[in-house]
Amino acid sequence: MIVEAKRISKAFPGVRSLDGVDFFVAAGEVQALLGENGAGKSTLIKIIAGAYAPDAGELRFDGKDVKWSSPHEAQAAGIHVIYQELALFPEMTVAQNIFVNREPRNGLRMIDARAMRARGAALLEQLGAAIDVNEKVKRLSVADCQMVEIARALNSDAKLIVFDEPTAVLGGHEVELLFAIVRRLKQRGVAIVFISHRLDEVFEIADRATVLKDGKLVGSAPIGNLDRDKLVSMMIGRNLADIYPAKAEAGEIGKTVVEARDVVVGTRVKGVSFEAREGEVLGVAGMVGAGRTELAHAVFGSLPLDSGSIRLAGQATDKPSPARSIAGGLGFLTEDRKGEGLFMLLDLAANITAPVLDTVGPSIRLDRSAEKDIARKQIQKYAIAAPGPEASVVTLSGGNQQKVLLGRWVVSARTALILDEPTRGVDVGAKVEIYRIIRQLARQGLAIVMISSELPEIVGLCDRVIVLCEGRKAGELAGPEITENAVLQLAVARSDEASGRRTA
Amino acid sequence: MSALAGVAGPSVWRAARHIPVSLLIVTGLLVLLIVIGFAASPRFGTVNNFLNIFQQSAALGFVSLGQTIVVLTAGIDLSVGTMISLTSNFTSGWINDDPNMVIPVVAGVIALGAAIGVVNGALSHYLRVHPLIVTLGMAAILQGSTLLYSLAPVGKVPDGFENFAYGRLFGLSYGGLAMLALFALAGVFLHRTRTGAAIYAVGGDPRSARLLGVSVARTMMIAYGISGACAALAGVYLVSRMGSGDPWRGDGFDLASITPVVVGGTALSGGRGGPLGTLLGVFLISLLANILNFLDVSTFYQWIVQGLIIIVAVAIHVDKGRRT
Numbered sequence: 090m091i092v093e094a095k096r097i098s099k100a101f102p103g104v105r106s107l108d109g110v111d112f113f114v115a116a117g118e119v120q121a122l123l124g125e126n127g128a129g130k131s132t133l134i135k136i137i138a139g140a141y142a143p144d145a146g147e148l149r150f151d152g153k154d155v156k157w158s159s160p161h162e163a164q165a166a167g168i169h170v171i172y173q174e175l176a177l178f179p180e181m182t183v184a185q186n187i188f189v190n191r192e193p194r195n196g197l198r199m200i201d202a203r204a205m206r207a208r209g210a211a212l213l214e215q216l217g218a219a220i221d222v223n224e225k226v227k228r229l230s231v232a233d234c235q236m237v238e239i240a241r242a243l244n245s246d247a248k249l250i251v252f253d254e255p256t257a258v259l260g261g262h263e264v265e266l267l268f269a270i271v272r273r274l275k276q277r278g279v280a281i282v283f284i285s286h287r288l289d290e291v292f293e294i295a296d297r298a299t300v301l302k303d304g305k306l307v308g309s310a311p312i313g314n315l316d317r318d319k320l321v322s323m324m325i326g327r328n329l330a331d332i333y334p335a336k337a338e339a340g341e342i343g344k345t346v347v348e349a350r351d352v353v354v355g356t357r358v359k360g361v362s363f364e365a366r367e368g369e370v371l372g373v374a375g376m377v378g379a380g381r382t383e384l385a386h387a388v389f390g391s392l393p394l395d396s397g398s399i400r401l402a403g404q405a406t407d408k409p410s411p412a413r414s415i416a417g418g419l420g421f422l423t424e425d426r427k428g429e430g431l432f433m434l435l436d437l438a439a440n441i442t443a444p445v446l447d448t449v450g451p452s453i454r455l456d457r458s459a460e461k462d463i464a465r466k467q468i469q470k471y472a473i474a475a476p477g478p479e480a481s482v483v484t485l486s487g488g489n490q491q492k493v494l495l496g497r498w499v500v501s502a503r504t505a506l507i508l509d510e511p512t513r514g515v516d517v518g519a520k521v522e523i524y525r526i527i528r529q530l531a532r533q534g535l536a537i538v539m540i541s542s543e544l545p546e547i548v549g550l551c552d553r554v555i556v557l558c559e560g561r562k563a564g565e566l567a568g569p570e571i572t573e574n575a576v577l578q579l580a581v582a583r584s585d586e587a588s589g590r591r592t593a
Numbered sequence: 594m595s596a597l598a599g600v601a602g603p604s605v606w607r608a609a610r611h612i613p614v615s616l617l618i619v620t621g622l623l624v625l626l627i628v629i630g631f632a633a634s635p636r637f638g639t640v641n642n643f644l645n646i647f648q649q650s651a652a653l654g655f656v657s658l659g660q661t662i663v664v665l666t667a668g669i670d671l672s673v674g675t676m677i678s679l680t681s682n683f684t685s686g687w688i689n690d691d692p693n694m695v696i697p698v699v700a701g702v703i704a705l706g707a708a709i710g711v712v713n714g715a716l717s718h719y720l721r722v723h724p725l726i727v728t729l730g731m732a733a734i735l736q737g738s739t740l741l742y743s744l745a746p747v748g749k750v751p752d753g754f755e756n757f758a759y760g761r762l763f764g765l766s767y768g769g770l771a772m773l774a775l776f777a778l779a780g781v782f783l784h785r786t787r788t789g790a791a792i793y794a795v796g797g798d799p800r801s802a803r804l805l806g807v808s809v810a811r812t813m814m815i816a817y818g819i820s821g822a823c824a825a826l827a828g829v830y831l832v833s834r835m836g837s838g839d840p841w842r843g844d845g846f847d848l849a850s851i852t853p854v855v856v857g858g859t860a861l862s863g864g865r866g867g868p869l870g871t872l873l874g875v876f877l878i879s880l881l882a883n884i885l886n887f888l889d890v891s892t893f894y895q896w897i898v899q900g901l902i903i904i905v906a907v908a909i910h911v912d913k914g915r916r917t
Binding site for chain 2: 185189
């Protein structure tokens, strides 16, 4: 066994924690680590890689008891984590990136740039990657960036490489290349931990799967003993039918209230049209970077339209602005709760009424008691776990913060609500409640536009889905056409061609 | 294999492809200014004038070099101006016309500058206070200390001391040559040592740098230490040029030291740029001052021009991709 982690526990003030988890990885094995967001996968990986110290439990690596004092120490011992947000320096060359802090030096302790380039090129060749070591990393595709990270791991003689959702940003062809490399690493005796949400990939590449849920170990078994349904029920801990509310029936969907025509935003959105109707949940799917968030900002008016037009509740404009959108009854729950959504320093009541201050009181003076009344209603309606309207928002969990934001926009959104990754970083229980609230809002006649990277949620909740790919609308699915596979096909189809262009 | 092709191919063109656009821009501006200079005054195009410009760029060169290294870590040092005031005052006050004191005082003052810089870096890193605030606070501390030491120019230096500023080798001033030597040394340090690479790494992404075992604390202390030492050297140089220290000598050098850095293409966001651009930036600013002097433009207009330059330079280099 390369990694033996026993009864690992870690508590945080927030939502995520680990509770007595065992985790074993053998040399030359590909182990899939699975679980919903917030299940504790990242915490476990960070403990193994020395970024967190466990509160309890023992960790053995390569036959020795270890207590890492820093990520660097774990790395020196042979643990390399390739995080989703890669640890690369865009302004540096490929060679410089591979050798950061490990640059080959000559007798005068000067960096030997020639040796660095030659060794970097040799490492990349071992990986079968055709990347110029003199190129700056900012000019590489995401797939090539991953190769640079893998080359870095090889250079430091990694015994364990952890891939944190490596395929979330790759097209189909790039995934195949990555898997070929993973198999090669495995043959060399490197242990691999592979985190992914795509179960097909898990069955293709993994030898064994370990499932976490709510910080606890659900189970670990050789992949041959598992099937898809078994894994899903292990991950979510309940049946699919209990998670998602029933979809809209034909009669519940009304007239079109949001209509985007040929929206162009910089280089990220290249002419996308869609419409959202009263009473329906419209999903916006696609890879990270496909332009989903930019499209939402453009519709709301927080990013300028380069061309195209938006029609909101019958009113057309080619210059939408947030103020005009709010006046037209459109709400927007952004992806980044802390950065763009919540006022972390204000209390709950102030957060809920922020976009509708002029309705709280007719005069210049803000009517705090009216504000609190509104907040109290929302707290009750959405079961927000908070002591009261004066509670500080910072102290709430991710799921409850999200409910505060939903409560806020429900006060002002009369026609439509755009949700960008509404369940990111919240636990399963809160997710189920958020899904219920979303459906309830649709039933009340709102048009819901939901951006999500989680395919199960797109499939489970949406009445209709548009799929973006590299800034264009790759297709639209409705009703029974919405399956994980169909969405994925549309999301990656053209990115394959694009990667072909890049390497050509 | 593609890398090998790169080494063996027409290397001049490959090398040219890697020259940053900012260096080309600043070189173009230099050429443009020289053309304007020739048009502005017949006295501009003389060898002697160019040698003077070279001589006069030394002080700005020293302090901008240190600023470059700090900016590469995504930091900023706003204590360089008062550091110059402090060290210039101490230099002439402590030497006080005693030739035997020259070497120990100069060495001591530069070490003091380095030490104060290290404190800047350490405070900013360990207290997690933005260097803008730390160095601004340090600037007030240094100015106060300077004025406590003396309210007016103090002390005097031996006659030979002015050689640093006015002495010449083949017509080139010692100060200017020292500046060139330091820029070359900084180039070697930044590109050929692990500490130099760490400065770029910390400026590029401190989180990633830490994950890869780079000591961010050590890197910051070294960068700010170098900046402190460079500012101290500028203080010493100005004593040599003016004949004595002055408690307000460094006034205006904070902004002035940042201008060549950003004009030379070093990104305020860190991790991109280097001393070559700054050197060209220093020449650009010195040339501009020289031409404006020939045109009899008031110093106050020169301040306005400098303010415009820094804003425009940053606006040009800022990453236009982000506009949320």
